[in-house]
Amino acid sequence: MNGSQTSYILAMTAVCFAITILLRAFPFLLFGSGRECPKIIRYIGRVLSPAAIAMLVVYCLCAVFRNKNFAENGFGISELVASVIVIALHLWKRNPMLSILCGTIIYMILIQKVF
Amino acid sequence: MQKSQTFRASFIASLPVLMGYTAMGMAAGILLAGKIERQDITFWAFLTSASSISGALQFAMVDWIANRTALIDVMLLTLFLNIRYAMYGFSLLERFRDIGFWKKFYLIWTLTDETYALEVENKVPTGGDPIRYALGIAALDHLYWICGVTAGAAAGKFLPFSNEGIDFAMTALFLVVLTDQCREKSNRIPAAVGIISAIAGRVFFSVDNMLLPAMIIIITSFILLRKKLDSGVKA
Numbered sequence: 460m461n462g463s464q465t466s467y468i469l470a471m472t473a474v475c476f477a478i479t480i481l482l483r484a485f486p487f488l489l490f491g492s493g494r495e496c497p498k499i500i501r502y503i504g505r506v507l508s509p510a511a512i513a514m515l516v517v518y519c520l521c522a523v524f525r526n527k528n529f530a531e532n533g534f535g536i537s538e539l540v541a542s543v544i545v546i547a548l549h550l551w552k553r554n555p556m557l558s559i560l561c562g563t564i565i566y567m568i569l570i571q572k573v574f
Numbered sequence: 575m576q577k578s579q580t581f582r583a584s585f586i587a588s589l590p591v592l593m594g595y596t597a598m599g600m601a602a603g604i605l606l607a608g609k610i611e612r613q614d615i616t617f618w619a620f621l622t623s624a625s626s627i628s629g630a631l632q633f634a635m636v637d638w639i640a641n642r643t644a645l646i647d648v649m650l651l652t653l654f655l656n657i658r659y660a661m662y663g664f665s666l667l668e669r670f671r672d673i674g675f676w677k678k679f680y681l682i683w684t685l686t687d688e689t690y691a692l693e694v695e696n697k698v699p700t701g702g703d704p705i706r707y708a709l710g711i712a713a714l715d716h717l718y719w720i721c722g723v724t725a726g727a728a729a730g731k732f733l734p735f736s737n738e739g740i741d742f743a744m745t746a747l748f749l750v751v752l753t754d755q756c757r758e759k760s761n762r763i764p765a766a767v768g769i770i771s772a773i774a775g776r777v778f779f780s781v782d783n784m785l786l787p788a789m790i791i792i793i794t795s796f797i798l799l800r801k802k803l804d805s806g807v808k809a
Contacts, residue, residue, distance in 0.1 A: 464612070464639070467639070468622075470645060471635065471638055471639065471643075472618075472622050474652065475622070475626045475628070475631050475635065475648065476625040478649060478652040478653055479626050479627075479628055479631065479652060479656050480682070480683055482656050482657060483659045483682050483683065483685040484682045485659075485660040485663060486660065486661075486663030486666075486667055487663050487670070487682060490667060491667065491671075496664070498804075501664070502796075503793070504660075504661045506796050506804075507658070507661060507764070507793075507796070508658045508661045508761075508764075509752065509762075509764040510764045510765060510768030510792045510796070511654070511658050511768060511792070512748055512765070512768065513764075513766070513767075513769045514654075514769070514772040514785070514788050514789070514792065515630070515654075515748045516745065516748045516769075516772075517769055517788075518781070518784065518788075519744060519745035520745060521776050521781045522781050523745075537739075538742075538745075541742060542749055545746045545750065546749055546753050549750050549753045554590070555594055555754075556590060556593045556594035556597055556598075558746065558749075558750050559597065559743055559746040562746040562749070563601065563742045563743045566739050567736075567737075569739075571736060571738055571739065
């Protein structure tokens with residue numbers, strides 16, 4: 460049934476593209492022509508970003524256990540260890556890709572070989 | 575200043591992103607080709623990565639295609655996964671003023687976390703054109719991402735090891751972004767608000783439904799806490 464899957468993928472791609480580009484364009488659409496940005500919007504904008512990222516971290520960690528049993532998979536120890544390594548390595552070396560690569564590789568080894 | 579010298583500066587600035595996007599892009603491409611059984615999967619890797627240019631979406635799309643997730647849910651999840659992009663442009667409003675529609679369109683389209691960071695850093699060589707510099711970074715980062723995801727999808731089937739757990743790269747990305755943001759003291763309480771709200775969302779809803787309640791709690795909390803958190807300082 461590849462035909463209908465193709466239509467789905469096209470539609471999904473279009474939706475993702477449209478929403479993402481609208482989000483990126485948001486400040487320019489609203490305040491591009493020199494209109495003054497209300498203080499409350501600036502405030503929300505400033506505090507929302509770290510909050511959204513933190514929320515996404517929690518979301519990602521919860522999503523791991525969408526179909527996997529928490530207790531049967533080491534009570535999240537692989538996730539915890541890998542996350543700590545990412546943070547520690549990043550605080551130390553400040554290299555995003557080193558942190559992401561090492562954390563991911565260690566995580567893969569942990570869930571495939573250890574737990 | 576030679577056009578090529580400015581471009582060279584863009585290239586050098588973008589080298590860390592070359593590393594990162596290749597690594598993370600390949601992870602996403604490998605995952606996509608692994609989960610979605612299609613002859614033309616490499617083409618879709620190309621199209622999705624080129625159009626959205628978003629790591630979080632690239633990983634999420636794999637599940638969406640596999641499960642044929644309802645488009646309304648795709649819409650909402652995209653909104654929450656990428657809402658931080660709506661804040662990036664505020665720092666670039668002045669820089670991108672009056673540069674012509676197509677340049678502005680391209681710079682906005684390609685505004686990812688890493689590209690944003692480089693644009694704000696703005697290490698334009700003296701005498702160089704800042705917009706040419708910005709476009710160079712944007713285009714290079716865009717290219718790196720497309721190549722990473724497409725190559726991952728093309729080669730993914732031939733990996734000598736299992737790709738189980740490779741999607742941890744997305745979690746790792748967010749942890750890295752969060753860590754960098756929390757170096758700045760004023761971001762720590764907002765981050766804490768985010769964590770608590772997310773946990774609250776998860777306690778009362780399933781994983782797939784937790785983001786909307788979490789966002790509502792976050793916005794409500796910030797409005798209530800405005801006196802404490804908004805010193806009316808730099809915006």
